[in-house]
Amino acid sequence: MARYKFVCRSCKFECISSIGREVGLHSSRVAMVCKSCSTIDAYTVAHPGSINTEISRAPVCTSCHSSNHLSEWDGLTCPHCNTSMRALGGDVDAEKPFKYW
């Protein structure tokens, strides 16, 4: 799953994230935004009916440890000021071996 650097021109917020979701066998990696912490990160979301209990729980924010404020990120909207962010350059992992965690 390619990751890109995003920059907000309005509030200077920067993050590195993938866009959309990478669908796996039992779970997906989904770019999600926490409305409470204004952070963007990739989370593992289990598919409905998954038998893997490790990942069948709802994803929780890495900052506030709550799932209440997480929603799928549209790959565009700045979580701080709600203007459109821009992707800078190409895949940030292209030069390095890909690591999941």
Ligand SMILES: [Zn+2]
């Ligand atoms: Zn912004």
Ligand SMILES: [Zn+2]
């Ligand atoms: Zn949070």
